[in-house]
Amino acid sequence: MIKTLLFSTFISLVLSACSLEPVQPWDRDLLAQQKMQLVADPLEIYLDEHTYFSKEASSGGQGVGGGGCGCN
Amino acid sequence: MQLKKKRQGPRNIRHQLAAATCGLLAGSSHASSLIASGDNWKIDSALLIYAEKDRVSLAEGVLSISKEIDDDEFINARIVTDVLTGSSPNGAVPSSTAQTFTNPSGNSTYTEAANSTPLNHTFKDLRNALNVEWDTPLSRSLRGTLGGNISREYDYLSTGISASLAQDINQRHTTLTVGLSVNKDTWDPVGGVPVGFAVMPTYPAKKALDGANADKTVKEILLGVTQIINRQTLMQINYSRGQGSGYLTDPYKILSVLENDGSGNLRSTNPYIYENRPDQRTYQSLYWKGVHQFPNENVLNLSYRYFWDDWGIQSHTVDLRYRFDFDGGHYLQPHLRYYQQGSADFYRQTLTDSEETTLSYASADYRLGEFVTQTIGLKYGFAFKNGAEINFRAEMITQKGKDRRADAVGLLQNQQLFPDNEAYLLQGGLSLDSDMLIKYIMRFFK
Amino acid sequence: MGLERRTDYFVGHFEAMASHCEVLIDTRDKNLAQEITHLAAAEVSRIEQKYSRYRDDNILHRINQGTAVQVDEETARLLNYAQQLYHLSEGKFDVTSGVLRRAWHFDGSDNIPSVARIDALLPLVGWEKIQRHHSQIQLTAGMEIDFGGIGKEYAADRAALAVSALIAGQSDAHARSTSALINLGGDLAVTGPRKNGNGWQVGVDSGAPVNSGAPINNSGAPLIPTQTADFSLKQGGVATSGDANRYLEKSGVRYGHVLDPRTGWPVKGAPAAVTVVAASCTDAGMLSTMALLHGPAAEDFLRKQEVPYWCQWHKDAMNRAATSD
Numbered sequence: 105m106i107k108t109l110l111f112s113t114f115i116s117l118v119l120s121a122c123s124l125e126p127v128q129p130w131d132r133d134l135l136a137q138q139k140m141q142l143v144a145d146p147l148e149i150y151l152d153e154h155t156y157f158s159k160e161a162s163s164g165g166q167g168v169g170g171g172g173c174g175c176n
Numbered sequence: 177m178q179l180k181k182k183r184q185g186p187r188n189i190r191h192q193l194a195a196a197t198c199g200l201l202a203g204s205s206h207a208s209s210l211i212a213s214g215d216n217w218k219i220d221s222a223l224l225i226y227a228e229k230d231r232v233s234l235a236e237g238v239l240s241i242s243k244e245i246d247d248d249e250f251i252n253a254r255i256v257t258d259v260l261t262g263s264s265p266n267g268a269v270p271s272s273t274a275q276t277f278t279n280p281s282g283n284s285t286y287t288e289a290a291n292s293t294p295l296n297h298t299f300k301d302l303r304n305a306l307n308v309e310w311d312t313p314l315s316r317s318l319r320g321t322l323g324g325n326i327s328r329e330y331d332y333l334s335t336g337i338s339a340s341l342a343q344d345i346n347q348r349h350t351t352l353t354v355g356l357s358v359n360k361d362t363w364d365p366v367g368g369v370p371v372g373f374a375v376m377p378t379y380p381a382k383k384a385l386d387g388a389n390a391d392k393t394v395k396e397i398l399l400g401v402t403q404i405i406n407r408q409t410l411m412q413i414n415y416s417r418g419q420g421s422g423y424l425t426d427p428y429k430i431l432s433v434l435e436n437d438g439s440g441n442l443r444s445t446n447p448y449i450y451e452n453r454p455d456q457r458t459y460q461s462l463y464w465k466g467v468h469q470f471p472n473e474n475v476l477n478l479s480y481r482y483f484w485d486d487w488g489i490q491s492h493t494v495d496l497r498y499r500f501d502f503d504g505g506h507y508l509q510p511h512l513r514y515y516q517q518g519s520a521d522f523y524r525q526t527l528t529d530s531e532e533t534t535l536s537y538a539s540a541d542y543r544l545g546e547f548v549t550q551t552i553g554l555k556y557g558f559a560f561k562n563g564a565e566i567n568f569r570a571e572m573i574t575q576k577g578k579d580r581r582a583d584a585v586g587l588l589q590n591q592q593l594f595p596d597n598e599a600y601l602l603q604g605g606l607s608l609d610s611d612m613l614i615k616y617i618m619r620f621f622k
Numbered sequence: 623m624g625l626e627r628r629t630d631y632f633v634g635h636f637e638a639m640a641s642h643c644e645v646l647i648d649t650r651d652k653n654l655a656q657e658i659t660h661l662a663a664a665e666v667s668r669i670e671q672k673y674s675r676y677r678d679d680n681i682l683h684r685i686n687q688g689t690a691v692q693v694d695e696e697t698a699r700l701l702n703y704a705q706q707l708y709h710l711s712e713g714k715f716d717v718t719s720g721v722l723r724r725a726w727h728f729d730g731s732d733n734i735p736s737v738a739r740i741d742a743l744l745p746l747v748g749w750e751k752i753q754r755h756h757s758q759i760q761l762t763a764g765m766e767i768d769f770g771g772i773g774k775e776y777a778a779d780r781a782a783l784a785v786s787a788l789i790a791g792q793s794d795a796h797a798r799s800t801s802a803l804i805n806l807g808g809d810l811a812v813t814g815p816r817k818n819g820n821g822w823q824v825g826v827d828s829g830a831p832v833n834s835g836a837p838i839n840n841s842g843a844p845l846i847p848t849q850t851a852d853f854s855l856k857q858g859g860v861a862t863s864g865d866a867n868r869y870l871e872k873s874g875v876r877y878g879h880v881l882d883p884r885t886g887w888p889v890k891g892a893p894a895a896v897t898v899v900a901a902s903c904t905d906a907g908m909l910s911t912m913a914l915l916h917g918p919a920a921e922d923f924l925r926k927q928e929v930p931y932w933c934q935w936h937k938d939a940m941n942r943a944a945t946s947d
Contacts, residue, residue, distance in 0.1 A: 126349065127214075127407050134408055136195070139475050139499055139507075140413055140467055142402065146238040147222040147238050147605060148555075148569065154236075155226060155601065159575070161544055162491040163519055164416055165463035168398045169338025169357030171325035174304060176261075186916065186923040189710050190900075196706040197904045200699050201779055248756075316755070565859075 372452025440586025640805025736947025
């Protein structure tokens with residue numbers, strides 16, 4: 105039930121992208137900033153992922169690979 | 177697509193113009209941001225200290241070096257070293273009397289006091305890892321990445337490769353991503369790989385072994401869509417699927433076995449057995465992330481992940497970061513994370529004598545249990561005029577576990593089967609480029 | 623090339639880009655002033671030789687031949703910049719519009735080209751007609767790229783950056799606080815404030831009357847504060863765009879030399895001169911050029927940009943009242 109709800113939310117979010125205002129190349133100034141990147145600080149994200157990977161049963165979501173360790 | 181309303185009168189182009197000019201004049205030695213171009217390497221480094229209350233402590237150093245080797249083509253190498261010390265729960269539950277356990281090596285024993293969570297104290301580890309990545313444009317709108325990784329600890333080796341493609345469509349408003357990875361790991365545990373559900377023998381007897389080492393393979397695939405919503409907003413949705421096969425058990429973890437009478441007393445003979453997990457695991461996740469910049473230049477970063485697998489585990493993760501930018505290049509970024517996990521089907525905090533024979537799989541590893549982790553943190557950063565950056569981060573992580581009612585029988589009702597865990601995390605980071613590094617070193621030696 | 627000592631600073635002179643160029647250096651050290659002047663002159667000459675349309679041995683000439691050319695990083699950046707300006711100005715600023723000078727000769731006479739002549743050249747104008755792929759560019763036959771509109775300001779900024787680097791590398795702490803002002807015929811760029819913390823004094827030719835019929839030359843902004851509008855420049859740059867001396871006049875209608883690439887005809891009712899102060903000379907140059915391209919709406923545009931500016935209009939009221947297309 106929850107899964108269906110989540111799936112439909114995600115699909116509708118993606119579809120709604122078609123009705124969005126276009127952003128011209130010269131308007132991409134903000135999006136080019138480091139702090140606006142999906143992964144603004146790769147080291148911080150890597151360290152967090154590694155910490156939580158060894159304390160929790162869930163992993164990933166943002167990317168693939170990266171390697172494992174004996175901590176879990 | 178919505179039609180853009182025709183502008184009335186002139187608009188302010190100062191910022192776009194400044195951004196364009198910045199790109200034009202960036203080829204000078206006074207670039208305002210670090211560029212890994214020409215012979216210049218970009219260097220990111222971080223030092224992390226993680227310490228749990230009465231448990232594990234970790235010190236980790238990361239060094240990441242990037243270089244642009246051709247037009248928009250990069251290579252990156254990341255070296256990690258971590259040192260782990262302290263103690264970790266071995267899976268057994270506390271008892272009203274002291275308990276004695278045999279070390280994984282089988283050469284000594286350790287004792288846990290009454291009414292306290294049994295911890296394995298001889299937990300010391302040094303890990304080194306290397307990750308190399310090559311990132312290159314394949315065509316005007318297609319980008320490819322190839323990576324390899326290797327990680328080594330004294331009892332674990334992990335090697336893997338990964339590849340991904342990113343395709344821009346819709347006038348670069350949308351990016352489609354596909355990623356694949358394969359990791360082959362090997363356990364080489366101290367004292368060998370115990371047979372699943374074998375008893376922990378009383379010292380000096382040795383545990384029954386299923387070989388000196390065991391292999392594990394993990395394959396992952398990711399499908400993602402990144403979408404520019406407007407000039408200030410970006411979103412990403414990823415679906416991931418992973419498959420683990422081989423030895424997925426933790427060779428050091430045990431379970432307490434109780435008498436069948438519901439008293440909560442440990443079985444009189446051999447009350448501890450090694451855990452056993454299935455040799456297959458398929459897991460999936462749906463991940464959403466949004467980044468938005470407000471008119472005051474602050475940035476909100478929000479993500480949600482729903483994770484589920486065929487071991488019965490389900491989890492929700494919400495992560496929130498909000499960045500306040502101040503004049504002079506300083507910033508502050510509070511961080512909140514909420515994580516909720518449901519337990520695996522075969523998660524047990526204790527087993528009864530009869531369950532030992534009827535069940536195929538069981539594990540008391542708290543990481544497969546039912547718990548909530550809450551994190552609150554604050555990061556401070558400062559960007560120098562030449563583009564170098566320094567930052568500090570402090571976080572408090574609290575884990576609250578849920579005792580499994582079915583296992584809290586008899587006397588065990590007086591014990592805390594899943595104790596709370598508190599940890600703090602401190603991190604310091606420095607980013608600069610090789611030109612600066614050489615300059616500072618020369619100045620130091622002058 | 624020459625060096626003059628003033629009360630507490632030096633002035634280095636050189637000729638480049640068809641202008642009289644100066645470097646003002648806030649130091650008492652003659653050797654340093656000499657070094658800075660040489661460096662600035664070298665950098666400006668380098669850019670002039672690389673992007674001058676009058677040479678047949680540079681990359682610009684190769685590009686204008688119409689063959690596919692692999693360009694270097696600096697040229698790639700300039701082309702990217704030209705593209706961004708093309709879009710930012712909604713087509714009014716176009717580095718491919720140089721071919722129109724084959725029709726227009728602004729010598730103060732009344733030789734207005736025919737519509738047919740202009741129409742014949744228009745197919746050769748248009749940034750969107752260029753083929754670009756990564757660092758490769760190819761023009762269609764007959765097209766030309768002309769960096770004249772951004773060359774001088776870019777050279778001023780580049781010279782200032784080179785001089786900044788030279789100053790930063792000085793071993794003496796006092797020398798490291800030196801400041802320089804580059805003046806390329808009225809386009810200015812500074813490396814920073816002067817040693818006493820103040821800016822360089824700049825005067826803007828805002829009060830002098832515009833003289834029609836004056837000989838064609840590039841009037842620079844004088845550095846001695848002679849006019850009412852002078853200010854202190856601590857960082858960034860100043861640029862002036864104007865059509866004061868290059869124009870045609872026929873039947874009482876003035877045709878300034880700033881052409882609208884979309885029509886091939888001059889922008890009607892443009893101001894005589896616009897001076898802008900901005901974060902860099904290139905920025906200032908772009909804003910002043912774009913102001914001119916807005917014709918009578920120049921001051922509306924400048925007000926919107928939130929930068930210091932001076933706008934000078936022709937005494938000729940008829941042109942002032944003319945509406946733009």
